[in-house]
Amino acid sequence: MKNNQRFFYLMTLLILLLPASVNAQESQPDLNLYLIRNFGYGGIGEIQGNFTLKIRDPLAELDKIEFYLDEELIATILQEPYEYKFHTSSYPEGEHTLIAVGTLVDGTPLKSNRITKVFLSSGQAWSETEGLIVPVLLFAAGITILGLVIPVLLSRKKDFVLGKYGPAGGTVCPRCDLPFSRFFLSPNLLVGKLVRCPHCGKISIQARASQDQLQEAEKKYKNEEPSKVKEMDDQGYQKMLDESRFED
Numbered sequence: 506m507k508n509n510q511r512f513f514y515l516m517t518l519l520i521l522l523l524p525a526s527v528n529a530q531e532s533q534p535d536l537n538l539y540l541i542r543n544f545g546y547g548g549i550g551e552i553q554g555n556f557t558l559k560i561r562d563p564l565a566e567l568d569k570i571e572f573y574l575d576e577e578l579i580a581t582i583l584q585e586p587y588e589y590k591f592h593t594s595s596y597p598e599g600e601h602t603l604i605a606v607g608t609l610v611d612g613t614p615l616k617s618n619r620i621t622k623v624f625l626s627s628g629q630a631w632s633e634t635e636g637l638i639v640p641v642l643l644f645a646a647g648i649t650i651l652g653l654v655i656p657v658l659l660s661r662k663k664d665f666v667l668g669k670y671g672p673a674g675g676t677v678c679p680r681c682d683l684p685f686s687r688f689f690l691s692p693n694l695l696v697g698k699l700v701r702c703p704h705c706g707k708i709s710i711q712a713r714a715s716q717d718q719l720q721e722a723e724k725k726y727k728n729e730e731p732s733k734v735k736e737m738d739d740q741g742y743q744k745m746l747d748e749s750r751f752e753d
């Protein structure tokens with residue numbers, strides 16, 4: 506084998522082995538340290554409240570685990586579960602690094618991964634929470650109000666046809682005692698739908714009226730406003746619907 510060939514093989518071997526050995530050193534820490542939130546705030550990299558530091562799947566040969574905050578020993582645990590419960594207010598506000606160091610029965614030291622978190626004061630955590638929640642609440646409130654107002658405004662007078670009450674049924678106005686149909690898109694509010702009377706404009710919450718109640722109210726309507734009553738068959742109703750599409 507020529508010298509330059511040998512050199513080539515040697516280099517190839519090194520290139521193949523090098524990343525593997527670097528990975529082996531850097532990848533798996535000996536101990537898998539993680540943080541559980543018991544109560545409090547946990548944003549991205551920021552925490553406040555009651556937390557537990559814990560070792561995932563500890564080895565059976567462990568003698569002890571020591572928990573450190575910024576290189577300072579904060580707890581030594583001699584038996585399972587290897588965990589340490591703490592409140593962020595016990596430590597100064599600001600960024601802290603948490604690690605665990607283990608010792609096996611034979612004296613071998615083990616190191617964990619590092620967890621870096623900013624400890625917030627309760628006031629800071631609340632304002633962060635507010636910053637997240639308040640816009641969401643305002644948005645939800647806005648949507649709710651739109652959902653209430655738009656269908657009520659849409660249920661206009663021209664939609665009223667005597668004897669036709671649509672999928673949500675008819676009801677009787679509590680003020681003018683006249684019948685009208687409950688607009689099916691109107692919001693449901695437990696006991697009934699929020700509706701607007703097309704005759705007098707009263708807004709009220711109405712359950713579906715019975716057939717008897719509606720017939721009673723229809724009689725009243727015919728007596729009070731005979732000029733507006735259009736008694737018609739289905740064909741006539743369809744014709745009126747078609748015409749109403751061209752009205753403003």
Ligand SMILES: [Zn+2]
Nearest residue numbers: 678681702705
């Ligand atoms: Zn009314």
